[in-house]
Amino acid sequence: MSRTNVAVWFEIPSIDFDRATAFYEALFGVSLRRENIGSGTLGIFPYEQPALSGCVIHGPMYRPAADGPVIYLNADGKLDDMLARVTTLGGSVVTPKIALPPGMGFFAHIRDSEGNRVGLHSDL
Numbered sequence: 080m081s082r083t084n085v086a087v088w089f090e091i092p093s094i095d096f097d098r099a100t101a102f103y104e105a106l107f108g109v110s111l112r113r114e115n116i117g118s119g120t121l122g123i124f125p126y127e128q129p130a131l132s133g134c135v136i137h138g139p140m141y142r143p144a145a146d147g148p149v150i151y152l153n154a155d156g157k158l159d160d161m162l163a164r165v166t167t168l169g170g171s172v173v174t175p176k177i178a179l180p181p182g183m184g185f186f187a188h189i190r191d192s193e194g195n196r197v198g199l200h201s202d203l
Contacts, residue, residue, distance in 0.1 A: 089133030092141035151198035158201035
């Protein structure tokens, strides 16, 4: 079996599930699909098969974190717009937009409504 991606799924912990899903829905302009799986409540980001995707999750084993591994979400050419809206949505900008080497785009770090540090990446 060959792998196209090492990563296959991500989970962004939440304290207040409704607040967290509203944050990401407004930031990305998408609707997260709600699911209950085991003891967790998930807000699943839209995706097309095959693709890496993930969710906002609330459950007894999940705690937001400002340190540790960072996932980078696709800002899809809208990084400046997203960074301008983060604070009004209840988050903060931790690392402003930084240019990567030529051809690799730009990134920034935010702290979401739950206190998670999350990366945003865009080609523009």
